[in-house]
Amino acid sequence: MLRIAPLCMIAAMVFPAKGVAQKADSLPDGVTPAMIDQGKTLYQGTGICAVCHGPDGTGATGPDLTDDEWLHSDGSYEAIVKQILAGVPADSSKSGIPMLPKGGSQMDDDQVRAVAAYVWSLRKQDRKSVV
Numbered sequence: 001m002l003r004i005a006p007l008c009m010i011a012a013m014v015f016p017a018k019g020v021a022q023k024a025d026s027l028p029d030g031v032t033p034a035m036i037d038q039g040k041t042l043y044q045g046t047g048i049c050a051v052c053h054g055p056d057g058t059g060a061t062g063p064d065l066t067d068d069e070w071l072h073s074d075g076s077y078e079a080i081v082k083q084i085l086a087g088v089p090a091d092s093s094k095s096g097i098p099m100l101p102k103g104g105s106q107m108d109d110d111q112v113r114a115v116a117a118y119v120w121s122l123r124k125q126d127r128k129s130v131v
């Protein structure tokens with residue numbers, strides 16, 4: 001028994017580490033954990049997204065970004081980047097409320113890619129808790 005206990009401790013140390021590696025591997029091409037962090041700050045600040053989509057992304061004037069339903073794209077990272085750049089014109093908005101390109105903010109392309117990484121991660125977390 002005394003010999004088995006250390007083995008269990010090693011297993012407990014190895015398996016969570018493996019989980020973290022898999023999580024990093026599953027990020028879309030070009031997305032880093034640092035971008036997701038930066039995107040969160042932009043989402044709540046410079047990007048003005050939180051005003052319409054809620055501080056946690058669950059929606060207000062704009063739709064919930066954390067649920068399973070995408071209104072305007074397939075929800076892939078690249079599609080989210082394009083969606084934020086283009087906004088949602090009134091004639092394709094489901095609610096009739098438009099979203100300006102970049103939400104009306106003044107972000108550069110790198111900032112848009114970071115905020116898109118954060119939006120992508122909101123859904124991803126949701127999916128993980130279901131699986």
Ligand code: HEC
Nearest residue numbers: 047049052062070071072073088093094095097099102103
């Ligand atoms: C003035 C309010 C407003 C702001 C600010 C805003 N949005 Fe939106 N957003 C909307 C509306 C309204 C829609 C489309 C709703 C509809 O079709 O009914 C939308 C749609 C979206 C979609 C598509 C959702 C889907 O289900 O396909 C994404 C992604 C999105 N916004 C991200 C952002 C991000 C990121 C920001 C910040 C850079 C942002 N929005 C800023 C109002 C806003």
